Amino acid sequence: MTGAGSPLPLRSRLRSLRPAAFGADSAGKRLERIHASPNFADGVFQNPVGSRTRPSGASGLELAKVYFSKDARERRAPSGTIPVHPTTLADLAAPPASGLRLTWMGHSTVLAEIDGRRVLFDPVWGDRCSPFAFAGPKRLHPVPVPLASLGPVDVVVISHDHYDHLDLPTIKALVATDTLFAVPLGVGAHLESWGVHPSRLRELDWNESTEVAGIRLTATPARHFCGRGLRNQQHTLWASWAVAGPEHRIYHSGDTGYFPGFLDIGAEHGPFDATMIQIGAYSEYWPDIHMTPAEGMRAHLDLQGGHPSGVMIPIHWGTFNLAPHAWAEPGEWTRYEGEEAGQTAAFPRPGEPFEPAGKVPVEAWWRAVSGPIARPWRRPRPAEVVAESRSEDLDLAGER
Numbered sequence: 001m002t003g004a005g006s007p008l009p010l011r012s013r014l015r016s017l018r019p020a021a022f023g024a025d026s027a028g029k030r031l032e033r034i035h036a037s038p039n040f041a042d043g044v045f046q047n048p049v050g051s052r053t054r055p056s057g058a059s060g061l062e063l064a065k066v067y068f069s070k071d072a073r074e075r076r077a078p079s080g081t082i083p084v085h086p087t088t089l090a091d092l093a094a095p096p097a098s099g100l101r102l103t104w105m106g107h108s109t110v111l112a113e114i115d116g117r118r119v120l121f122d123p124v125w126g127d128r129c130s131p132f133a134f135a136g137p138k139r140l141h142p143v144p145v146p147l148a149s150l151g152p153v154d155v156v157v158i159s160h161d162h163y164d165h166l167d168l169p170t171i172k173a174l175v176a177t178d179t180l181f182a183v184p185l186g187v188g189a190h191l192e193s194w195g196v197h198p199s200r201l202r203e204l205d206w207n208e209s210t211e212v213a214g215i216r217l218t219a220t221p222a223r224h225f226c227g228r229g230l231r232n233q234q235h236t237l238w239a240s241w242a243v244a245g246p247e248h249r250i251y252h253s254g255d256t257g258y259f260p261g262f263l264d265i266g267a268e269h270g271p272f273d274a275t276m277i278q279i280g281a282y283s284e285y286w287p288d289i290h291m292t293p294a295e296g297m298r299a300h301l302d303l304q305g306g307h308p309s310g311v312m313i314p315i316h317w318g319t320f321n322l323a324p325h326a327w328a329e330p331g332e333w334t335r336y337e338g339e340e341a342g343q344t345a346a347f348p349r350p351g352e353p354f355e356p357a358g359k360v361p362v363e364a365w366w367r368a369v370s371g372p373i374a375r376p377w378r379r380p381r382p383a384e385v386v387a388e389s390r391s392e393d394l395d396l397a398g399e400r
Contacts, residue, residue: 021131021168022229023161023190026236030203034186034235037205045186045237048221049259051288075326080369082141082318085351089145098357100248100273105144106319106350108165110252110276115245117154117215121252121276122165123147125173129164129320131228136163137320140327144351147173155202155212158183159254160238161190161226164320168194182210182217186236190228206239218242220265222256224289242269251275251303255316257288258295262302271304273311274346274356280317280330290316290323293333294377297341308343311356318366319350328370333377335364340379 026034039045085091088103096113103111107129108122125147130136147170156179159165166187174181175195180202183191188203202210204219211217219239226236241252242265251265251272266272279296291299293314300312317330331347338345348354348361 018229019131020194021163023166024193026186026189030186030189031235033205037185037237039206039237045226045235047223047225047259048261049223051223051225051257052286075371076321076324078140078327078366078369079371082369083349083365084141084144085349085353088351088353089149091353092151096355098355099245100250100357101353101355102250102274102276102313102346102348103144103353104276104313104315104348104350106139106141107317108159108252108254108276108278108315110313110315111150111153111353112243112250114215114243114250115247117213117245118152119215119217119243120150120153120156120179121241122159122254123156123170123174124164124167125170126167129162129167129322131163131168137322140319140321141350153177153179154215155180155182155217157181157217157241157243157252158187159222159241159252160184160224161187161228161236162255163228164322165254166190166228171196180212182212182219182241184219184237184239186226189236204239205237214246216244218244218269220251220269221259221261222254223259223261224255224257240265242272244269248273253278253291253296253299253315255281255290256299258291258299260302262299263306266303266305271309274313275300275303275310276313276315278316279314279334280325281322282325282330283323285324293330293337296334297337297343297345300343301341308341310344311360312338312343312345314345314347326371326373328366329373331364331366332370332373332375336375336377 034040099115101113107124109124110121112119125143128136128138171194180200181191182202185203185205188201206219206221209216209218220242222238222240224238226238240254243250249272255278277296277300278291279293282290282292304310314334334345346360349365352361354361
């Protein structure tokens with residue numbers, strides 16, 4: 001049927017109206033590979049353990065009231081200008097003395113210089129993480145450096161296809177370079193639709209690896225979900241990434257809830273010189289798909305075999321307003337958890353390069369531009385417990 005009553009022309013017309021930022025659906029051999037994946041069942045990719053996007057009984061209206069109240073909006077934004085490192089390009093001009101240097105560009109974007117190669121994780125240079133230029137979460141600080149000035153990149157690594165990790169304007173700019181792309185299974189359909197030639201794609205299922213310029217990249221499990229368009233078919237995989245060079249190993253969590261698999265990833269691919277761990281945009285409304293700072297620190301320790309070692313870099317915070325928590329809370333809470341665990345955590349300003357084997361940035365720079373932060377996570381230390389106990393005894397004695 002090709003007449004006015006046929007659904008095919010209408011479907012085609014609707015597809016042509018879909019924004020380019022929505023990407024493309026998998027088809028052909030890619031779709032066959034998805035269906036054959038051990039991580040695909042009942043028509044969707046599956047998490048390593050069961051996941052809820054919100055607790056039972058929670059409603060969208062309830063979340064909206066929490067998210068859009070005046071007090072909440074003020075808490076979720078900085079009170080001043082976020083400090084961005086001013087000399088990023090000059091600092092990157094010389095190779096890292098130790099062979100490993102990391103530059104957090106904001107949110108989950110990190111440039112990793114590892115053993116003479118350059119790996120760019122989840123590059124987002126766009127002004128909004130949204131399919132539309134006029135709506136959606138807007139960047140809270142400028143990008144530290146123009147993408148065109150960053151210089152050659154050996155491989156771009158994408159963790160999953162959400163807008164705050166896979167940014168159409170950024171990918172379009174990278175098409176003009178000769179970089180390769182390492183992506184989870186199914187994400188390649190989006191990139192091909194935006195002009196990336198299939199020969200430049202390394203599309204991996206969990207626990208598959210590829211080698212680029214002497215660097216080994218492995219897609220490792222994560223606990224999250226996917227989707228860019230109006231229909232979320234769960235036909236693109238999400239992943240964390242283990243990257244190993246001749247001398248160094250690093251890990252990027254992408255977005256994930258906490259799950260026991262971090263122990264397995266660490267045993268197989270670690271320990272790591274540095275981990276980049278998602279600790280922001282958590283909420284009781286989606287408890288299983290993003291980690292709190294306490295869970296992020298636990299994940300790092302799991303990856304390191306249960307012992308404090310290496311450097312943990314908190315990511316997925318500070319750049320976009322994506323959750324009800326206070327803007328600076330993830331940084332403050334992560335700092336606390338690192339001190340409690342005896343684990344070195346790095347807190348670079350956006351665009352501030354550092355070498356994990358050298359001087360690690362630890363200043364709480366966000367405090368200068370943050371409103372007051374409640375600290376409900378603070379646990380009494382032994383001396384404080386004793387003091388509280390004595391205070392309670394005196395209160396009881398007074399009552400007698």
